[in-house]
Amino acid sequence: MGNSFSTDVTKMTVREALRDAIAEEMRLDPDVFLMGEEVAEYQGAYKVSQGLLDEFGKGRVIDTPITEHAFTGIGIGAAYQGLKPIVEFMTFNFAMQAIDQIVNSAAKTLYMSGGQMSVPIVFRGPNGSASRVAAQHSQNFASWYAHVPGLKVVAPYTAADAKGLLKSAVRDPNPVMFLENEILYGHTFDVPNAEDWTVQLGKANVVRTGKDVTIVAYSITVARALEAAHKLSNQGIEAEVIDLRSLRPLDVEAIVESVSRTHRLVAVDECWPVCSIASEICAIVMERAFDDLDAPVARVNGKDVPMPYAEDLERMAQPQSEDIVEAVKSTCYFN
Amino acid sequence: MPTSITMPALSPTMTEGNLARWLKAEGDSVNAGDPIAEIETDKAMMEVEAVCDGVLGRILVPDGTENVEVNTIIGVMLLDGEDSSDLNNVDDGSSKGKVTSDQSDSQGEWTDVDTKDIADELTDQASSNTVQSSPPTSSQPLIDSETDRIGERVMASPLARRMAEQTNIDLKSIEGSGPGGRIVKVDIEAIQAQMSVQTADRIEDSHTDKPRHDADGVKEIRLSNMRKVIAKRLTESKQSIPHFYMTVECEIDQLLSYRKKLNARRTEHDLTINDFVVKAAALALQEVPEANCTWNEQSIVRYDNIDIAVAVSLEEGLITPIVRDANKKGLSRISAEVRDMAGRGREGKLMPNEYQGGTLTISNLGMHGVREFVAIINPPQSAILAVGSGEQRAIVKDGALAIATTINVTLSADHRVVDGTTGAKLLGAFRSLVEDPLTMLL
Numbered sequence: 001m002g003n004s005f006s007t008d009v010t011k012m013t014v015r016e017a018l019r020d021a022i023a024e025e026m027r028l029d030p031d032v033f034l035m036g037e038e039v040a041e042y043q044g045a046y047k048v049s050q051g052l053l054d055e056f057g058k059g060r061v062i063d064t065p066i067t068e069h070a071f072t073g074i075g076i077g078a079a080y081q082g083l084k085p086i087v088e089f090m091t092f093n094f095a096m097q098a099i100d101q102i103v104n105s106a107a108k109t110l111y112m113s114g115g116q117m118s119v120p121i122v123f124r125g126p127n128g129s130a131s132r133v134a135a136q137h138s139q140n141f142a143s144w145y146a147h148v149p150g151l152k153v154v155a156p157y158t159a160a161d162a163k164g165l166l167k168s169a170v171r172d173p174n175p176v177m178f179l180e181n182e183i184l185y186g187h188t189f190d191v192p193n194a195e196d197w198t199v200q201l202g203k204a205n206v207v208r209t210g211k212d213v214t215i216v217a218y219s220i221t222v223a224r225a226l227e228a229a230h231k232l233s234n235q236g237i238e239a240e241v242i243d244l245r246s247l248r249p250l251d252v253e254a255i256v257e258s259v260s261r262t263h264r265l266v267a268v269d270e271c272w273p274v275c276s277i278a279s280e281i282c283a284i285v286m287e288r289a290f291d292d293l294d295a296p297v298a299r300v301n302g303k304d305v306p307m308p309y310a311e312d313l314e315r316m317a318q319p320q321s322e323d324i325v326e327a328v329k330s331t332c333y334f335n
Numbered sequence: 336m337p338t339s340i341t342m343p344a345l346s347p348t349m350t351e352g353n354l355a356r357w358l359k360a361e362g363d364s365v366n367a368g369d370p371i372a373e374i375e376t377d378k379a380m381m382e383v384e385a386v387c388d389g390v391l392g393r394i395l396v397p398d399g400t401e402n403v404e405v406n407t408i409i410g411v412m413l414l415d416g417e418d419s420s421d422l423n424n425v426d427d428g429s430s431k432g433k434v435t436s437d438q439s440d441s442q443g444e445w446t447d448v449d450t451k452d453i454a455d456e457l458t459d460q461a462s463s464n465t466v467q468s469s470p471p472t473s474s475q476p477l478i479d480s481e482t483d484r485i486g487e488r489v490m491a492s493p494l495a496r497r498m499a500e501q502t503n504i505d506l507k508s509i510e511g512s513g514p515g516g517r518i519v520k521v522d523i524e525a526i527q528a529q530m531s532v533q534t535a536d537r538i539e540d541s542h543t544d545k546p547r548h549d550a551d552g553v554k555e556i557r558l559s560n561m562r563k564v565i566a567k568r569l570t571e572s573k574q575s576i577p578h579f580y581m582t583v584e585c586e587i588d589q590l591l592s593y594r595k596k597l598n599a600r601r602t603e604h605d606l607t608i609n610d611f612v613v614k615a616a617a618l619a620l621q622e623v624p625e626a627n628c629t630w631n632e633q634s635i636v637r638y639d640n641i642d643i644a645v646a647v648s649l650e651e652g653l654i655t656p657i658v659r660d661a662n663k664k665g666l667s668r669i670s671a672e673v674r675d676m677a678g679r680g681r682e683g684k685l686m687p688n689e690y691q692g693g694t695l696t697i698s699n700l701g702m703h704g705v706r707e708f709v710a711i712i713n714p715p716q717s718a719i720l721a722v723g724s725g726e727q728r729a730i731v732k733d734g735a736l737a738i739a740t741t742i743n744v745t746l747s748a749d750h751r752v753v754d755g756t757t758g759a760k761l762l763g764a765f766r767s768l769v770e771d772p773l774t775m776l777l
Binding site: 263290291292293294295333 | 492493494495496497512513514519520521
């Protein structure tokens with residue numbers, strides 16, 4: 001599992017990996033179907049659903065009107081009835097229209113029905129900062145959804161994880177928020193050719209080992225963390241980088257185990273800093289690994305502002321590798 | 336309105352002290368003047384006396400709390416006509432010193448709440464002033480990490496703290512390399528490396544570099560307040576005072592003979608050689624008043640009184656009680672005072688005014704067979720006389736060998752105050768007095 005597969009892989013983009021995952025699950029289980037804006041005829045606003053209409057037809061690849069609140073409700077209703085919908089949001093910015101359906105109708109139903117009714121549904125689409133789309137179309141909702149009991153939240157970085165986690169998400173009996181990243185769609189990774197490649201929800205992955213500091217990241221910030229780790233290595237600091245992959249449930253054990261060896265934590269998160277995923281990780285590490293800490297835990301978040309449109313400001317508003325390098329050095333008392 | 340009991344300043348320089356123990360319990364009635372608590376300062380154990388009649392209403396700083404700042408509220412007294420319900424009405428204005436000045440706005444907002452227990456709030460404030468204020472009933476000793484938080488806070492990362500605890504390293508002895516002097520992992524590792532080198536040096540046949548334990552033949556002794564003060568002040572003295580030294584040899588045959596005669600006529604304890612030395616030093620300072628001075632940075636302070644300190648060794652250090660106006664006192668009085676103060680000094684019962692001040696200390700190691708030595712000036716004084724043992728020695732007198740009992744006396748003087756000739760005059764006067772003790776009567 002993870003990235004340490006050396007044999008029998010195919011290079012593919014995250015976009016292709018996601019498409020393959022959907023197609024494989026739809027082939028395996030006739031209850032699985034895809035719905036959303038432009039998923040069928042247009043082959044997906046970001047071309048994730050390429051070829052699916054041809055293979056599975058209009059009955060299982062369904063274009064919806066531009067009304068997130070309504071089609072999310074339809075998807076949840078289908079799940080109540082035992083189908084396994086994959087609901088694509090063109091981006092999670094638009095899913096704010098549907099958040100009442102997600103939180104109140106999807107997340108709570110298993111609890112409110114006394115365990116009688118589960119909601120096996122996946123909500124997926126690009127989340128987080130995109131590029132030059134400004135304040136309303138460029139933000140990270142990870143902490144919003146991770147806050148809600150009853151939801152599972154996944155945010156992969158690599159194509160292999162995107163594929164393996166999406167397949168697991170479709171099979172999970174709970175509503176899963178599957179947070180993709182627009183910029184990563186075109187990134188290429190090795191994906192195992194295994195016949196049924198899945199990745200367990202709730203498990204983090206150590207993507208780089210190191211002894212001096214633990215950097216925790218997810219989604220595209222894993223790339224920035226790895227970049228930072230490379231720069232730091234040239235200066236004598238060996239950073240361990242953990243790709244969280246799942247944000248709810250969080251792989252607390254993996255984080256604590258790593259911090260118990262490195263004694264330092266830098267949590268990287270594109271979310272705004274207040275009540276962010278990074279905040280949660282810092283709190284957990286304080287609670288669970290206090291006596292292992294040699295320095296205060298540090299957060300590297302997006303700036304506490306709406307995403308600027310100007311390109312230079314947009315860059316500054318997001319956690320960059322140099323911000324991570326700086327945080328790590330401060331945490332390592334490195335001058 | 337209940338009356339606050341604050342941490343007293345028992346000497347002009349005292350900024351904090353340890354609350355050793357309460358002599359009264361909550362609810363005990365107290366008369367003005369009754370000792371209610373014992374405070375340990377850097378040199379002595381002192382009692383806090385009640386300033387009014389009443390009942391000890393609440394103890395806010397428990398037994399054994401270290402480094403309590405002066406003016407911290409340590410307890411609350413209930414006066415006549417007040418009962419424990421009045422503890423709930425302690426007015427904020429009754430608290431004094433730092434405690435009130437630190438009140439935040441949010442605490443101000445609480446005044447509207449009926450159920451507010453001000454005494455508890457005071458406790459909270461006291462602890463926010465870095466004073467440990469666990470319930471007084473708790474007899475559990477404070478663990479290091481907690482005592483560190485009191486006054487003398489040691490900044491250390493949790494990991495460093497744990498590593499130090501596991502290897503018996505005293506965090507207070509380490510200088511941290513982290514931000515703001517925080518002790519971090521590398522600092523502990525450096526100490527551990529040092530320790531293992533030392534251990535390896537000591538145990539030649541062993542290849543172990545285990546962290547040291549008591550069982551390894553090494554024991555770490557916690558610093559007493561007195562030891563800390565001695566270390567600090569003598570280091571300051573030796574590093575900042577330009578000491579110079581001069582030694583004279585004094586014949587004491589006459590002194591011994593007078594001492595013998597005087598002791599034969601006394602019913603109390605015998606006079607010691609040191610009593611004569613104190614008297615002679617005082618009279619020498621009277622003759623050379625320019626040596627009876629101390630350095631005051633911007634000026635030199637010259638004293639009319641001649642106060643001689645006498646070094647008294649204790650089990651865990653030393654203390655220097657002072658014979659005031661020693662030039663005006665007879666040998667008998669000097670002897671009695673030194674004996675009394677030395678005894679109380681050993682019990683930690685000296686009052687600060689009994690060991691603070693003076694211009695010159697006598698340090699006598701003669702009884703231990705030390706022939707001569709050089710002593711470190713005891714600040715704020717400007718001189719110290721190191722007295723060696725009285726021995727019969729061959730001397731040359733009028734061109735012929737003779738036998739005399741002599742002592743070597745070495746003066747350490749502060750060159751900022753005393754120059755070589757002044758020091759020589761002082762030592763010369765001292766020698767004349769010691770060699771011809773009758774002149775002390777003049």
